[in-house]
Amino acid sequence: MGKVVIDQERCKGCMLCVEFCPKGILAPAKEVNSKGYHPIECNDEDECTGCATCALMCPSVCIEVYR
Amino acid sequence: MGKVVIDQERCKGCMLCVEFCPKGILAPAKEVNSKGYHPIECNDEDECTGCATCALMCPSVCIEVYR
Amino acid sequence: MREEIFLGGLGGQGVLLGGQMMARAGMDAGLNVSWFPIYSPEVRGGSTTCTIVITDGRVGSPICERPETMILMDPVAANTFAPQVAEGGLLVLNSSMIEQPPGHEDCETLWVPANDIAVEIGNERTVNMVMIGAWAGRTSALSIEGIAEALQHMLPERHHKHMPANIAALERGAEIGAESRQPGG
Amino acid sequence: MREEIFLGGLGGQGVLLGGQMMARAGMDAGLNVSWFPIYSPEVRGGSTTCTIVITDGRVGSPICERPETMILMDPVAANTFAPQVAEGGLLVLNSSMIEQPPGHEDCETLWVPANDIAVEIGNERTVNMVMIGAWAGRTSALSIEGIAEALQHMLPERHHKHMPANIAALERGAEIGAESRQPGG
Amino acid sequence: MSETQRTREFITGNEATARGAIAGGCRYFFGYPITPQNKIPEYMSAHLPEVGGVFLQAESEVAAINMVYGASAAGARVMTTSSSPGISLMQEGLSYMIGSELPCVLVNMVRGGPGLGNIGPAQSDYWLATRGCGHGDGQCITLTPNSVQELHDFTARAFEIADRYRNPTMVLADAILANMMEPCDVLPPTEMPPADRPYAVGPHGQERERNIVNSLWVDFDEMEEVNLRIQERYRQAAEEITDWEEYGSDEPEVLVCAYGISSRVCESAVDEAGKAGVQARLVRPKTVFPFPSEPIAKWAEQAKCAVVVEASMGQFVEDVRLAVEGRCPVELVGHAGGNIPAVSEVVARILEMTS
Amino acid sequence: MSETQRTREFITGNEATARGAIAGGCRYFFGYPITPQNKIPEYMSAHLPEVGGVFLQAESEVAAINMVYGASAAGARVMTTSSSPGISLMQEGLSYMIGSELPCVLVNMVRGGPGLGNIGPAQSDYWLATRGCGHGDGQCITLTPNSVQELHDFTARAFEIADRYRNPTMVLADAILANMMEPCDVLPPTEMPPADRPYAVGPHGQERERNIVNSLWVDFDEMEEVNLRIQERYRQAAEEITDWEEYGSDEPEVLVCAYGISSRVCESAVDEAGKAGVQARLVRPKTVFPFPSEPIAKWAEQAKCAVVVEASMGQFVEDVRLAVEGRCPVELVGHAGGNIPAVSEVVARILEMTS
Amino acid sequence: MTTDMKQVYAYPDALTEVEMRYCPGCTHGTAHRLVAEVIDELGIKDRTVTLATVGCSVYAYEYFDTDAVQCSHGRAPAVATGIKRVQPDTIVFAYQGDGDLASIGMAEIVHAAARGENFTVIFLNNAVYGMTQGQMAPTTLLGQKTTTSPRGRTAPEAGFPIRVCELLDTLDGPAFLAREALSTPPHVRNAKRAIKRAFETQVAGLGFSLVELLSTCPTWWGMTPLEAIKHVDEQMTKCYPIAVFRDRLAAQEGEQSAESAPGEGE
Amino acid sequence: MTTDMKQVYAYPDALTEVEMRYCPGCTHGTAHRLVAEVIDELGIKDRTVTLATVGCSVYAYEYFDTDAVQCSHGRAPAVATGIKRVQPDTIVFAYQGDGDLASIGMAEIVHAAARGENFTVIFLNNAVYGMTQGQMAPTTLLGQKTTTSPRGRTAPEAGFPIRVCELLDTLDGPAFLAREALSTPPHVRNAKRAIKRAFETQVAGLGFSLVELLSTCPTWWGMTPLEAIKHVDEQMTKCYPIAVFRDRLAAQEGEQSAESAPGEGE
Numbered sequence A, B: 001m002g003k004v005v006i007d008q009e010r011c012k013g014c015m016l017c018v019e020f021c022p023k024g025i026l027a028p029a030k031e032v033n034s035k036g037y038h039p040i041e042c043n044d045e046d047e048c049t050g051c052a053t054c055a056l057m058c059p060s061v062c063i064e065v066y067r
Numbered sequence C, D: 001m002r003e004e005i006f007l008g009g010l011g012g013q014g015v016l017l018g019g020q021m022m023a024r025a026g027m028d029a030g031l032n033v034s035w036f037p038i039y040s041p042e043v044r045g046g047s048t049t050c051t052i053v054i055t056d057g058r059v060g061s062p063i064c065e066r067p068e069t070m071i072l073m074d075p076v077a078a079n080t081f082a083p084q085v086a087e088g089g090l091l092v093l094n095s096s097m098i099e100q101p102p103g104h105e106d107c108e109t110l111w112v113p114a115n116d117i118a119v120e121i122g123n124e125r126t127v128n129m130v131m132i133g134a135w136a137g138r139t140s141a142l143s144i145e146g147i148a149e150a151l152q153h154m155l156p157e158r159h160h161k162h163m164p165a166n167i168a169a170l171e172r173g174a175e176i177g178a179e180s181r182q183p184g185g
Numbered sequence E, F: 001m002s003e004t005q006r007t008r009e010f011i012t013g014n015e016a017t018a019r020g021a022i023a024g025g026c027r028y029f030f031g032y033p034i035t036p037q038n039k040i041p042e043y044m045s046a047h048l049p050e051v052g053g054v055f056l057q058a059e060s061e062v063a064a065i066n067m068v069y070g071a072s073a074a075g076a077r078v079m080t081t082s083s084s085p086g087i088s089l090m091q092e093g094l095s096y097m098i099g100s101e102l103p104c105v106l107v108n109m110v111r112g113g114p115g116l117g118n119i120g121p122a123q124s125d126y127w128l129a130t131r132g133c134g135h136g137d138g139q140c141i142t143l144t145p146n147s148v149q150e151l152h153d154f155t156a157r158a159f160e161i162a163d164r165y166r167n168p169t170m171v172l173a174d175a176i177l178a179n180m181m182e183p184c185d186v187l188p189p190t191e192m193p194p195a196d197r198p199y200a201v202g203p204h205g206q207e208r209e210r211n212i213v214n215s216l217w218v219d220f221d222e223m224e225e226v227n228l229r230i231q232e233r234y235r236q237a238a239e240e241i242t243d244w245e246e247y248g249s250d251e252p253e254v255l256v257c258a259y260g261i262s263s264r265v266c267e268s269a270v271d272e273a274g275k276a277g278v279q280a281r282l283v284r285p286k287t288v289f290p291f292p293s294e295p296i297a298k299w300a301e302q303a304k305c306a307v308v309v310e311a312s313m314g315q316f317v318e319d320v321r322l323a324v325e326g327r328c329p330v331e332l333v334g335h336a337g338g339n340i341p342a343v344s345e346v347v348a349r350i351l352e353m354t355s
Numbered sequence G, H: 001m002t003t004d005m006k007q008v009y010a011y012p013d014a015l016t017e018v019e020m021r022y023c024p025g026c027t028h029g030t031a032h033r034l035v036a037e038v039i040d041e042l043g044i045k046d047r048t049v050t051l052a053t054v055g056c057s058v059y060a061y062e063y064f065d066t067d068a069v070q071c072s073h074g075r076a077p078a079v080a081t082g083i084k085r086v087q088p089d090t091i092v093f094a095y096q097g098d099g100d101l102a103s104i105g106m107a108e109i110v111h112a113a114a115r116g117e118n119f120t121v122i123f124l125n126n127a128v129y130g131m132t133q134g135q136m137a138p139t140t141l142l143g144q145k146t147t148t149s150p151r152g153r154t155a156p157e158a159g160f161p162i163r164v165c166e167l168l169d170t171l172d173g174p175a176f177l178a179r180e181a182l183s184t185p186p187h188v189r190n191a192k193r194a195i196k197r198a199f200e201t202q203v204a205g206l207g208f209s210l211v212e213l214l215s216t217c218p219t220w221w222g223m224t225p226l227e228a229i230k231h232v233d234e235q236m237t238k239c240y241p242i243a244v245f246r247d248r249l250a251a252q253e254g255e256q257s258a259e260s261a262p263g264e265g266e
């Protein structure tokens, strides 16, 4: 069981984490952040394994992962 | 049968032609030229085969060869 | 006649193209004009601004310390630049994004719900046109037709299909601008 | 007192070292001195020259347009430079190599068979010493001991074995120079 | 250049520069990217092939100026463009071009310095242009446009000037002029000028002696002769192409001097000062090497003082001082690092100096 | 520096320079071979390791100045030496050093130019030193020795000056001074000075905030502030280190100005002119940036004319003109390409100007 | 919320809080993160000097929480040399783009490598000049459109791409040379491994180390970030094969383990 | 005296009468002669431009009886590029020393080679800076004493020698690359063959060609000319093996002869 904490303000909505999350539980939010990007949210916290693939791929360094 | 014509003024006496002449017929002159070098002469014209090895090696481009 | 206009907004809001279009329209109207941009150093994002001068005299300095008119399209631009408007000048503000009034009083303010109108028109990228249309309607410095023609010149062929939306936006803006000239505006 | 001496010769004749030695001797004698070389662009061959100033005043310009004294060691140097000697100046010429008199008359000429003497001494590389010795003998501007000491300072240890030959050369030169002071010299 | 075929367009300074070059006969461009002039190489890469020319992105500014050297030696009309740090890197190559008496055109869209600085407008490469050109006594002939139109026209003309004086000729502008858009009466591309460079290298059969392009002169007198020839050309250029514009009062209390973008600021300042009751006259050099000393000396004789305005810390002002030669006090309004003197600041200084 | 331990030796200018550097605390040398200064790197390669220093031959002058940049950023006393074309190649790097406010010492043994030129003596890099330093408003503090002794002393002192003003400091000489030998009272090697550079990068544990050496300032005002700081240091330097020497008559008819090797010529010329009945006074700057304008202005007030002598085509003369400001006519005796003005020529000009 | 959980991925200590200015999806950010993680893992932050170069990564001095020197375009290897000759024990790494390293800075990188200077280069190859608006780089692929190769790069006009690792691999100086890609999780993991190896090589004093990272520039490639990493994977690696070209540390370790291998020879 | 004899070795037409300033026994002269012979044999003298560079061969413009351009130190490949882009049919060759080409000019040679610019480089490698009095070059052998490596070159102080042909051989641009030695008659003959090949490659328009010639500097090596050529043969070739690295002309000829081979396929 894992958990991701995504810094919504730093996220630039590039979708790399979304693409590579093996559980497919990440997706862009409806709202935009102050820079106009749709930041990523975790849709299904229970599914998260804490594998940290999302964090590994995030160019904006905005994901922390717990397990 | 060959023949070498050595420009005595251009020769710098480096001895490369002397070293590589297969007939060993080249040698420095006693006198010096205007730049103070002992230019090379052919000691035994009859022996020269006109192989042009001397000219091939001469860095001062002062040997012409006839055959 | 000398109009000094400053445009400010987010990257992507069409600030630069809008300004170029205004200047080009001025040129086509036989006036002297200049346009110059200040990019922020980031490749993307950050605020974008440009300054245009439209005059029947010499342009002289293309840089305006305190522009007569400022067309500001987002809150950051409003906060940063509105205080620099000339005394007695005109602020054209995008009320769809800017909430607070600029907080200084020796100038006129024209509020334009540009994003809302753009959405209404069906093309979100016409925010700049609404704002500029409003300015034109308010000041009559340039005709809407002239501006539209300038835009047509500047847009690459492949974007000409958007002209109707842009013209609509200019016109809707112009109406708001014109209305605002009424005492009650 | 101010001596301006120009030395010229072939590369390998010890022109530069000779000049340095003279200047150094001047320094050791408590005088102000300078030495400066002009190399020809070729790495080797071509003529080499240097100019030295020895004075009890300020050196000022180390460059001498028309040196009082010229010590010339080969025909090319003689032809090229002799005409530049000061009026009433002194030419010290290597008669072993230079045949023609320099062809101008408002100066004194001291002929020194330097190569021949060097061969006599048994060290062909002391030509410069003979020439400089002759100049010293003629002018008494510097003592032969002082010059020899300067040379000792400047030569790397491994060459000190040549000192006796050099001293001999200086002395033989000095004799010729001293003799030349006689009216019949 | 066919004056009659100009078409009015609304374009950036960078585009005007590129098109001016092509109108001036430029067919070869070697350059290295640097802001704020990137749109010039971009334009050249797209359009030079259309007129039979060659665009090549060099591996560096050092390589670029040496490619220019080669192309010029081969008889071409050739250009490179850059901004401050890039121009610094070209100093050795420029010195070689001068020493070898080769023409070329350079454009420097000056940015804030020193060092990496920033991409804001500046005029702090004045010395680099007029006194630089690397080691030795050479200088760049330097043109200082103050509008998009002049960027276009001066660049086109620079090729003629470079050829006439066989010397690098620089168009010196800044980040504002580079990026700003103005109406510009654009010249059409010129046909390649006939080869009129007898010194150029290339195939020649038995028709002429061999040509050598060279800046090495071992003999001091020969080298000095080259220098005297260069200086003589500069003297000629001073007579023939020194250029400037004046604006404002015929009876000025204050002489205002500025070039390039600052001169636009000063135009407005002269107007403002007039409104505030002080008569001023602007002398703005269109060439800064050769420098229009005469009009400045003339007005300095009459004015109470001179105000010099530049977006640098005191470079151009020295040339003004050299022209004024003590005839009146000279005051500097200078800025740096992307900041341009403001109209209000210039006006304030004018008023201050006359009060 | 331990003045008391000097030993008198008879050495070349190049050797005096190298040993002056080591006496000044220099322990790092990066350079690229070029005539006529090759004996400096040669000396350094042999002797720096003896005092715990590092000699590294760089792959080019561009690399050399950037190695200097790195070593200086790391807190070292560091030097590079070169001659004209090499100094041209260092212009960008110098601008970075100025922008990043880093000290270093450069020596330029100027040769005939422009281009490859020749290896004769020249003074034609005056602008490159005082106005150059690449793009932007920076300048090199520039010292102009005129003897082997001064080459030694000025080089040693240059390290202190560079540190004090955090600015590149150049010793500007020529091929004659480089190659000539004179008596020189040589300073012993100095122990490494304690690290007194709080801005330097390097290991720091938790002891201080991190240090950043940088010349990039996106914000115009921040960049301008850097420039103002630099200019302020120049003003300070002008007050503190401006230096010159005077020679000759106290009641001169003619003011003679020259620096470096030309000033030696002028010393003799002043004497000769005196003998010919014309009183002259030589003002010779030992620093040309900052420039000793005051003594020149003072004597120009009194003299009938000024004769400026330089081994270039008119560079130094501009600084003299800026100081004279029209007080008297200024005449140039200039040469180029390895030729140095002759005493007779200077005397003739002095006599001509007063007849 | 995290009380009974362990943090398995944290914001690296060696990065400051400053938000990086890179475009969305630009793998410059990924590269920065990996370097920072390595610095943290090796515990060298307080003795590391970051060399920022000229390119999109010019602000690296704001991002890495270390001492830093901003270098002129292409010359970081010379600057690094200057620093290391003065402070041999300081850890120095230069972060260079392909324009910086392979174009203007070619001489400096070759010579620093040939000298075996003991510092590390992180070479970010995105086949384009990002900072200056998308011009052709020496590493631009044939056919690739850029703002200065508007019809696509062709060899007759603009020459062939340069393979930096292969080129440096002809020199005796380098101790570690590797090329990795920032395109997929496995590649990113390998990239980090290579970066760590490079720093370890420096810490061990073995000489020059360089890691080439195939990276994206979605903005000037005109691609989405996802298209861009796919392009790295499918196109760039064809021209620039992924490989460890040299690893002297491994060679040394091999020797050591051979030496200390029990039982042998005794 | 020569009436009934044929001249078998003549002073090349492509050399002027000017006496070369090289030191006695310096093989710069040999290299010049070989190039001149090739120019004569190909009949290209009137359309050849010689690029003189900075080094002992700086006066090449006086020696070769062709048009000539003297180039700044290290930048001849850029100058050549400028000329060839304007005059593609002119034959251009740059004569560069090892300091010129492999030190200050490294970026320019790599990039010209990578672009496959269609000119020829004669690269004279004498492992020293001759012109400036014997300083270390990038090609100086380890252990070799020079005026700036007075204790002999060591790798920690001054790095490793650079092998230029091997380095350029990693690029796609070069069409001909070879290293030969000017040490013995067979080597000199091969050197000429390589030079001819290089020029033929250019004439055929195939792209960049370079011949590295291992050469002597008796003066700064402190050797007699004979010792010096022996040193080339015995020491330099160890570090710099003689080889033809690339020959696209041969590849092409191979193809052509394969194509025109009779009887095949019909």
Ligand SMILES: Cc1ncc(C[n+]2csc(CCOP(=O)(O)OP(=O)(O)O)c2C)c(N)n1
Pocket (backbone or CB within 6 Å): E032, E033, E034, E035, E061, E085, E086, E089, G054, G055, G056, G057, G073, G096, G097, G098, G099, G100, G101, G124, G126, G128, G129, G130, G131, G132, G137
């Ligand atoms: C001497 C010099 N020339 C040119 C520039 C302009 N410039 C800034 S960044 C850059 C290229 C950057 O490309 P790259 O190194 O590939 O980095 P990227 O932006 O792609 O990460 C250039 C040419 C400069 N700053 N200095």
Ligand SMILES: Cc1ncc(C[n+]2csc(CCOP(=O)(O)OP(=O)(O)O)c2C)c(N)n1
Pocket (backbone or CB within 6 Å): F032, F033, F034, F035, F061, F085, F086, F089, H054, H055, H056, H057, H073, H096, H097, H098, H099, H100, H101, H124, H126, H128, H129, H130, H131, H132, H137
């Ligand atoms: C910019 C610049 N730096 C340095 C020099 C000085 N310089 C002249 S020749 C030379 C080196 C020549 O060595 P190399 O290329 O090996 O040729 P060689 O003399 O050995 O044939 C140098 C450094 C110069 N002329 N220009």
Ligand code: SF4
Pocket (backbone or CB within 6 Å): A002, A003, A004, A020, A021, A022, A023, A024, A025, A026, A042, A047, A048, A049, A050, A051, A052, A053, A054, A055, A065
């Ligand atoms: S930690 Fe793994 S499972 Fe959880 S969101 Fe990230 S990628 Fe998906």
Ligand code: SF4
Pocket (backbone or CB within 6 Å): A006, A010, A011, A012, A013, A014, A015, A016, A017, A018, A039, A040, A054, A057, A058, A059, A060, A061, A062, A063, G025
């Ligand atoms: S990878 Fe990072 S920046 Fe990109 S969408 Fe995911 S959280 Fe946002």
Ligand code: SF4
Pocket (backbone or CB within 6 Å): B002, B003, B004, B020, B021, B022, B023, B024, B025, B026, B042, B047, B048, B049, B050, B051, B052, B053, B054, B055, B065
């Ligand atoms: S031609 Fe042959 S045989 Fe005759 S001298 Fe020359 S090398 Fe000897």
Ligand code: SF4
Pocket (backbone or CB within 6 Å): B006, B010, B011, B012, B013, B014, B015, B016, B017, B018, B039, B040, B054, B057, B058, B059, B060, B061, B062, B063, H025
């Ligand atoms: S090779 Fe030539 S220069 Fe050397 S000795 Fe023989 S003839 Fe003379």
Ligand code: SF4
Pocket (backbone or CB within 6 Å): C043, G021, G022, G023, G026, G027, G028, G056, G126, G130, G131, G216, G217, G218, G219, G220
């Ligand atoms: S321009 Fe390209 S390299 Fe630069 S930050 Fe944007 S995507 Fe990255």
Ligand code: SF4
Pocket (backbone or CB within 6 Å): D043, H021, H022, H023, H026, H027, H028, H056, H126, H130, H131, H216, H217, H218, H219, H220
């Ligand atoms: S110095 Fe060396 S390379 Fe130069 S000519 Fe003499 S021997 Fe040849």
Ligand SMILES: [Mg+2]
Pocket (backbone or CB within 6 Å): G055, G097, G098, G099, G124, G125, G126, G127, G128, G129, G130, G137
């Ligand atoms: Mg890149």
Ligand SMILES: [Mg+2]
Pocket (backbone or CB within 6 Å): H055, H097, H098, H099, H124, H125, H126, H127, H128, H129, H130, H137
């Ligand atoms: Mg060499």
